[in-house]
Amino acid sequence: MNVWHRISGWGRRVTGYLLIVSLTLFCGAVHPAGAQEVVLDRAVALVNNRPVLFSEFTEYLSRLLPRSNPLEIDAEIPLSPERIIQQLIDEELIQQEAERQNIQVTPEDFDKTLETIKKRNGINTSQLILALAKEGIPFQKFCAGIKREIRKSLITRREVINHIIITDAMVQEAFEARKEKYQNHRKVKLWQIFQPFNPDGSDEEKKELRRKMEEVLTLLKKEGNFGLLAKRYSKGPNAPHGGDMGWIQLSDIAKPLADAIQKLKKGDISGVIESPFGLHIIKVDDLQHEAEASFDEIKEKLRKELFEKEFQKRYKAWIKGLRDAAHIEIRL
Secondary structure (H helix, E strand, O other), X not given: XXXXXXXXXXXXXXXXXXXXXXXXXXXXXXXXXXXXXXXXXXXXXXXXXXXXXXXXXXXXXXOXXXXXXXXXXXXXXXXXXXXXXXXXXXXXXXXXXXXXXXXXXXXXXXXXXXXXXHHHHOOOHHHHHHHHHHOOOOHHHHHHHHHHHHHHHHHHHHHOHHHOOOOHHHHHHHHHHOHHHHOOEEEEEEEEEEEEOXXXXXXXXXXXXHHHHHHHHHHHHHHOOHHHHHHHHOOOOOHHHOOEEEEEEHHHEOOOHHHHHOXXXXXXXXXXXXXXXXXXXXXXXXXXEXXXXXXXXXXXXXXXXXXHHHHHHHHHHHHHHHHHOOOEEEOO
């Protein structure tokens, strides 16, 4: 994971969406033969006559490295170019709405956030500037991105978060509805070899990827060293650690992976399993059963789950309202 991912990770869960640092300048250069300008950037969309730049699009793509466990139910499906542009449009709409409501980022807000970033990464300002420079990111641009994300957080809190109320009765009702899920918990310690699908890939490319994973499975049966082969062939987030995914609650794993995993015993290796994200080979390293969880033990977790669900619903409705009131033009 590069420096940009480590440093910008502070904002990923502020609103449930990725941190997007927008560029607001067109890049240009003077043609050597005369005064003609050569445009090095272009608009991929217009949002109320403001451009979303191709440079923003490519920068976003450059940060789409594995960030989460693709086994989990709430893991993000890889984004297509069209979805990326739509997210960039949403970000621009949020910034414009914050401007319309005169949302200001105070120096105190900025300084506090910057200090938090440095503290979490164990670096000082000089080290931060140096780390960003190695990634080709000017410090001024990085600071502008922080301010945009703070502004986004403030307007989102005003328009969405402050309107969400999760009562104790709602939490109790959710517990009663999910009692089965909290009985006889099963946790699994997993290792994984993962190959992601290309979002724009053809059926032939998927067949070729499956053929390669079947070859890896054959090697596993011959060599038996799962960790070594995971380091060599996996493109999952834990590939550098031999594919070790740690302990995961079986109920938190997405189908059809959970269905395949629950049939395995300790030490078993699955076949090639397909999910919306790609192809998986899973090894069950260990199994663990837990007693029934009480309401007091999980009520805060449930409250957070209900809040997140309500947030997503209200956030999407808010964005839809911004879109309905805006003039949007895609220029792919």
